[in-house]
Structure formats: structure tokens, C-alpha cells
Amino acid sequence: MTEELLNQNRRNLLQFVAGGIFGVACDVVLKPHMQRGHDSLRYFFDPNRSILDKMDRVDAKNVQFITRMFGAESGNVIKLAGGRDHYLHPLRMHHDNEWACNETIRILQNLSPRLERDFEGDFNVSGSFICCGSPTSNLRTGAFLEYEYIDVHNPKLGFHRKPNANLDLPIQFELRTRLLQEKGLVADQGIDGDATPQWAVRVGDELLPTRVGEHDFLLVSRLPNWIELRSNPNHRTSNIVTIFAGCHGAATGSLRLLFENGDLLDRLDALTTEHTFWQALVGIRHIKSGQHPITHDNRYIALTLDPRPIFTCPVTVAL
Numbered sequence: 629m630t631e632e633l634l635n636q637n638r639r640n641l642l643q644f645v646a647g648g649i650f651g652v653a654c655d656v657v658l659k660p661h662m663q664r665g666h667d668s669l670r671y672f673f674d675p676n677r678s679i680l681d682k683m684d685r686v687d688a689k690n691v692q693f694i695t696r697m698f699g700a701e702s703g704n705v706i707k708l709a710g711g712r713d714h715y716l717h718p719l720r721m722h723h724d725n726e727w728a729c730n731e732t733i734r735i736l737q738n739l740s741p742r743l744e745r746d747f748e749g750d751f752n753v754s755g756s757f758i759c760c761g762s763p764t765s766n767l768r769t770g771a772f773l774e775y776e777y778i779d780v781h782n783p784k785l786g787f788h789r790k791p792n793a794n795l796d797l798p799i800q801f802e803l804r805t806r807l808l809q810e811k812g813l814v815a816d817q818g819i820d821g822d823a824t825p826q827w828a829v830r831v832g833d834e835l836l837p838t839r840v841g842e843h844d845f846l847l848v849s850r851l852p853n854w855i856e857l858r859s860n861p862n863h864r865t866s867n868i869v870t871i872f873a874g875c876h877g878a879a880t881g882s883l884r885l886l887f888e889n890g891d892l893l894d895r896l897d898a899l900t901t902e903h904t905f906w907q908a909l910v911g912i913r914h915i916k917s918g919q920h921p922i923t924h925d926n927r928y929i930a931l932t933l934d935p936r937p938i939f940t941c942p943v944t945v946a947l
Contacts, residue, residue, distance in 0.1 A: 693897040699756045699868025705742040706756045711766025715783040723922040724877030725761035731884040753855045762873040794854045798941040799907045802828040815840045827875040841928045844879035844912040882930035905943040
């Protein structure tokens with residue numbers, strides 16, 4: 629073997645060894661950085677990256693449903709209303725409505741930058757809305773669900789639905805105080821010193837009672853802005869009203885649990901995908917007394933939701 633051939637073999641061996649070392653270096657040192665760079669690029673171009681960051685256990689596929697539920701895909705302004713209408717909390721937002729609004733802001737501000745809150749404007753009836761709280765604490769909810777005071781001068785008598793309503797709601801709140809009292813549905817100890825009725829839900833002719841601190845329901849309603857449609861019947865609009873309301877505060881405050889429950893969101897998506905306007909009733913499985921994040925004192929707080937909606941149904945509009 630000549631000296632030149634030996635030198636060539638040495639060069640080949642050195643190149644092989646150098647190539648191996650470089651490959652190992654790439655795998656050990658550079659590859660993680662390259663992967664992070666790829667992930668960063670994918671993250672940068674993902675339009676849902678912010679919402680996914682904030683949605684804890686919710687999968688990416690749920691973002692599309694939440695966007696549809698809110699009507700955020702249209703790009704319209706969405707107005708968030710928590711109400712300041714509970715007779716026990718005059719001129720201030722009910723603490724569970726505020727909690728639900730905060731959770732909605734946490735999600736919605738990343739889905740729709742055109743977000744208005746009810747303390748930032750006069751909120752005329754046009755546009756898309758998200759309302760947190762039942763008619764007892766949020767008159768915006770009452771207006772869209774077509775409830776009115778039985779006696780505006782005595783709000784403790786509760787609400788009833790208006791005659792000849794524009795929406796056929798298969799799921800309705802039962803908010804007539806005397807009727808509930810006649811059925812013995814009154815909170816044992818009262819709430820804030822008031823003998824509050826155990827507000828209930830009606831599904832068709834069936835009355836579903838609640839019990840403060842033990843059992844409640846979260847009603848989700850996706851409706852058209854029928855007030856806007858009625859005021860301008862020649863104007864077709866894509867504006868949506870989405871309402872999250874419990875019979876009592878703990879259920880309204882449970883909205884955060886809905887946003888975090890990917891399996892339940894999947895079921896709601898599957899059950900409502902064929903309907904533009906719909907309602908869904910979700911049961912509150914566990915409620916306990918604990919420190920409330922808004923009032924910082926002990927209040928009833930929902931811990932878990934039933935894994936399946938109790939009832940879902942389409943809503944029809946008579947306009």
C-alpha cells in the first residue's frame with residue numbers, strides 16, 4: 629500500500645469520524661433548538677395560539693365551537709353584559725355574574741378583539757351580545773329571553789315571560805315567586821337575609837327544581853338578536869346573543885368549568901351543530917362553600933358539571 633493510499637484512507641476515516649461527531653452534535657445540541665424554532669413558527673402562525681394558552685384543558689378543536697357559540701366568527705363587535713339589576717345588589721353587578729364575565733373576557737378577548745363591556749358604553753340593542761346571569765340579576769338577559777317584572781315596583785315578586793313572545797324557548801326559567809312559594813320551593817335560610825325562592829327551570833311542562841348550595845342548572849342559550857331584527861325587519865343580521873345563566877349564582881359562576889371541559893364542549897358541539905339557534909341545560913354536580921374570588925368571603929361555588937347536557941334543543945323565531 630503506497631503512502632498516498634494510506635493518506636487517502638486516513639482522510640476518509642477522519643471525515644467519517646468528523647461526520648459522526650457532527651451528526652451527534654446536531655442531535656444532542658442543535659436538534660432541540662431547531663424543534664423549538666419549528667414550534668415557534670407554528671405557534672406564530674396559529675391564529676388561536678393565545679386562546680389555547682389560556683384554555684387549560686380544552687383542545688384546539690373546541691376553539692371552533694366556542695367561536696361559533698359566541699358568534700365571534702363574523703368579526704362583529706361583541707358586547708358583554710353582566711347586569712346591575714338584582715334587587716339584593718342594587719346598582720352593582722352580582723358577584724357570580726362578574727366572575728362569569730371575567731372568565732368570558734379571558735376567553736373572548738383572544739377570539740374577538742372587538743369586545744365592549746357594559747361599563748364602557750351605552751349598549752344600544754344592535755350588535756352581538758354575551759349576557760351573564762339570569763333575568764333576576766341581568767335585565768339584558770331578561771329582555772332577550774322576553775321576561776318582565778310581574779310588578780316593576782315590587783321586584784321580589786319575580787318575573788314572567790311576556791305574552792306573544794318572539795322566541796319559542798323549550799327551556800325556560802320559572803321565576804314567579806308566589807308559584808314557587810306555593811310549591812314550598814323557598815331557600816331554608818334565605819340569602820343575604822331575604823327569603824329567596826328556589827328558582828327553577830321548565831323543560832316543556834316539566835318543572836325542574838333547584839336547591840341553593842346543593843343542586844342547580846346552567847342554561848346556555850344561543851339566540852338571534854331578535855330585538856334588532858324587529859326594530860329593522862328589512863335588515864338581515866348575523867348578530868348573535870349568547871346567554872349563560874344559572875337559577876342561582878353558583879351555576880352562573882360555573883361558566884369557567886364549561887370552558888375547561890373539553891368533553892362537554894365536544895358533546896355540545898355535536899348536539900347543536902345542525903342548529904343556528906339552540907339551548908342547552910347543564911347540571912351542576914357539586915357545590916360547596918368556599919372563598920369567592922370576587923367577594924373574598926365564603927359563598928357557594930360550583931365544583932363540577934354533569935358530564936352530559938341534560939337537554940338540548942333548537943330555538944325557533946317567530947318574526
